Amino acid sequence: MAGRRRWSTEEILDAAAELLRTSSADSFSVRKLAATLGTDSSSLYRHFRSKTELLRAVADRILLAAMDGYRPEGDWKQRITSLALRVREAFGQQPQLASVWGRYASSGTGSRLVMEEVLQALRASGLPDEEIPVRYHRIVVLLAALIASEAGVSTVTPEEHEQGLELFRVAVLGADPERFPALAHFARDVRPLGVDRRAAFEEILADHLAHIEAAMPPS
């Protein structure tokens, strides 16, 4: 797995993407990346000013790969939905990447492809031009937030998961019906934040897009 001296920026990014893909959840570090390249972490700092800059570049590269083979299909809502699922899939288990993307997006071709497709889909929706930038902004803020949040959930270990469920059960089932009547009433049906995230993602996005459509002037 390790080679010897002189790595191009490209090769470093590829190795980083690979390491992020295979290393679990949270545990990516500059030092580990250097180790898999058979070099010292200090030499990576000639290629990148900081870990954030490195992650930003990797995020873009991952978006680029995720967009490979993408073809717009269906109406504007279906286009945005399938794009969103691709981005979600790409960042799925990687909170570090997802949150760096959510903080500032990135600036390479991958990001541009995503922006372009959302904007094109919104244009195809028949929304007036002047409403598109603000709708675009909300959609991408929403996507980035949901994806990063879900990626964060994926870092929870099985024991922590079990412990979290148990705490939730206690909080809900143990709630005093005098003080928390609604909570007591729905105790058996209410779900903790960490479960059913994929369904929640799709439904929240669908709701959001449906709302845009409903607010559209009739064409």
Added chain:
Amino acid sequence: MAGRRRWSTEEILDAAAELLRTSSADSFSVRKLAATLGTDSSSLYRHFRSKTELLRAVADRILLAAMDGYRPEGDWKQRITSLALRVREAFGQQPQLASVWGRYASSGTGSRLVMEEVLQALRASGLPDEEIPVRYHRIVVLLAALIASEAGVSTVTPEEHEQGLELFRVAVLGADPERFPALAHFARDVRPLGVDRRAAFEEILADHLAHIEAAMPPS
């Protein structure tokens, strides 16, 4: 600021909340907390099994404080909105707290108060009982994601912010109009993810609530 030996769990939580409030963004650590208490970090591990458990307890306590003096006002949408703004304000600049809450909520009184109020507001909306738990789940997932994402944005330093804006400008203004026609068309109006977050938060939530209302069976 530092006292001497034997701290109760309560006192530790208070000190942690205070330190999180005053320390900027990301920089809270168990060791710093111990230092402000005049003790060693190892002694805190008798009160908490892990940093996550500590943060979970602090998050609940902060929600509790945020709910202090809360009175439901207006219709169900206004109730959820003002609650959401309180939670947002409470976790505002604290990505560590916001993301620990988003991963599993917490299980104390603070969390229960938030759950109760959302459920009560949804009941007041006239939504049929069987739809309330799923609507509840989506609303809280959405809130937690947006709040954690925004808190993450707040960790960006001014230089990084400037650098991010510059990268965004280059990505957008420098996009080839042949390959990215929609991006080129909206280049001057499209905003990066890191700006206007408060407005985006309120509008995404308003859209979401309006959509629930629109999908409601006429009473």
Added chain:
DNA sequence: ACCTGAACACCGTTCAAGT
């Protein structure tokens, strides 16, 4: 000119040894 060893200033967590 390029690279890197070693260091700086941190982390969360554990546990043997002390009081």
Added chain:
DNA sequence: ACCTGAACACCGTTCAAGT
């Protein structure tokens, strides 16, 4: 019984000194 010093196994980042 309670507490803590010291250690373990890490971090991101810098920079003098080497090749």
